[in-house]
Amino acid sequence: MFAGAKKKSMFLTLALVLGIVLIAFTGCSKKPAAETEPVMPEVTQPSETIPRPVEPEPVDPNANAIDYPGLDPSEYGVRDVFFAFDEYDLDDKALAVLSENARVLKEANVLVLISGHCDERGTVEYNLALGEKRAKAVRDHLVNLGVPSGKLLVTSYGENKPFVQGHSESAWAQNRRAHFERP
Numbered sequence: 001m002f003a004g005a006k007k008k009s010m011f012l013t014l015a016l017v018l019g020i021v022l023i024a025f026t027g028c029s030k031k032p033a034a035e036t037e038p039v040m041p042e043v044t045q046p047s048e049t050i051p052r053p054v055e056p057e058p059v060d061p062n063a064n065a066i067d068y069p070g071l072d073p074s075e076y077g078v079r080d081v082f083f084a085f086d087e088y089d090l091d092d093k094a095l096a097v098l099s100e101n102a103r104v105l106k107e108a109n110v111l112v113l114i115s116g117h118c119d120e121r122g123t124v125e126y127n128l129a130l131g132e133k134r135a136k137a138v139r140d141h142l143v144n145l146g147v148p149s150g151k152l153l154v155t156s157y158g159e160n161k162p163f164v165q166g167h168s169e170s171a172w173a174q175n176r177r178a179h180f181e182r183p
Contacts, residue, residue: 102145119172131156
């Protein structure tokens with residue numbers, strides 16, 4: 001038995017030595033890695049990207065439109081016309097104001113009331129007649145400048161609706177006017 005055990009022990013030793021040798025050879029059998037060139041990514045020709053046509057946003061024609069029917073004429077630039085004492089003729093200043101008013105009124109295309117006013121001097125009947133002459137003079141000139149006559153109404157308040165209270169020339173001058181308002 002001793003011989004069998006010795007044989008077995010030798011066999012195990014031999015197997016162990018062979019195992020170590022095999023491990024040593026396989027572990028060391030690797031060759032050093034050869035230097036390789038870096039791999040460059042494949043370069044492709046850029047493809048042309050055709051941008052999609054940009055469609056313009058629809059323009060709202062009323063985006064910047066003035067709400068003429070909802071405003072008082074003075075709010076969109078129509079100004080009053082003033083007169084000299086006991087006059088209904090249009091002077092140069094009144095003609096310049098009416099020229100600008102005509103441009104605005106043609107654009108606005110709304111119905112406007114032109115009211116004639118007077119100062120407190122004179123009889124009620126006389127001032128009503130003078131106020132009407134003032135309003136009609138303004139209307140007629142605006143029609144001559146291209147404002148449709150159907151868009152212009154006239155009335156007279158005479159001295160009944162003063163703009164400025166007082167009994168002085170400065171107050172009277174403010175009250176001798178043709179005023180534009182919504183009917």
